[in-house]
Amino acid sequence: MADDTSLTLQLLSLEHTQALGQTLGKMLTAGAVLILEGRLGAGKTSLVQGVGMGLGIVDVIVSPTFALIHEYREGRIPLYHFDLYRLTPAEVCDLHPETYWLGLDAPLGITAIEWPERLADWPENYLKIELTHTEWGRAATLTVSGCVSHWQEIEKTLALNAFDT
Template sequence: MKIFLADTEATLGLGIALGESLPPGSVILLEGDLGAGKTTLVQGIGKGLGITEPIVSPTFTLINEYTEGRLPLYHLDLYRLEPQEVLSLNLESYWEGVEVTPGIVAIEWAERMPYKPDSYLSISLTYGDEGDRQAEITPFDCAIDKIIAVIDSRILQVGSQNSV
């Protein structure tokens, strides 16, 4: 599924729709160049979950945990790591809910992961010359029908607000 995102607000809107509709245990693997909107999308997910705390990129802390919303949000950034370093993080504890409350796991720079969960959404963000972006969402062994319906209605709302 490819979605055209006209601006930062549309990227936030997509994130909000995901935050409102994803069930506990959902994993989102984010890929895209610097500035493509990965952190903006995660900020929208946080808003959709009802998190009021500012969501910032965990580039230097690696993992930020936000627990005040509908579900916890675990925001990881692997930009500074090599695949071998990622192994020592035991990321599966986040999506398996072994040591943490099941929530939504959003991982930036997921291409640095030497392994993937059994079920996840892959979101690849690219940007154009005009500040626009495109998100390509690919589900891997997860139901996405309800999520697509929420995303479609959210995009229509954002589009109609922008055209007024």
């Protein structure tokens, strides 16, 4: 897969944002990294809730702002949800987020990272999802960096879903 392959979707509601996440949760494989960008209230945690639904996670998924990371291991594959909002890059380094996306200290799963600009070291391969508010709801721009397993199939499925109806 070529670098920087993008797809933009219109999401008219919270349900559409969660449906996008649910589709990703059903299709992404262990080792996938989601880089989530957007202002406060843009829908990053709502998207991760959908990923959890797609993975079959029954626990309530909430923002890990104060916990820094939440681990959900009961789904099809584990989900690791980071919120780096309150941290400096040095503090992020102390968390060693790479051990999650590389599967070094925890079973390999999907790693979702909110406020990624605080990362000192980025994964080699990731799916960046930028959520922005628009006059009709929000837009999600998905950009592949490196190689994301099954991206062409995921892109086709997302393009066929009627998130904007």
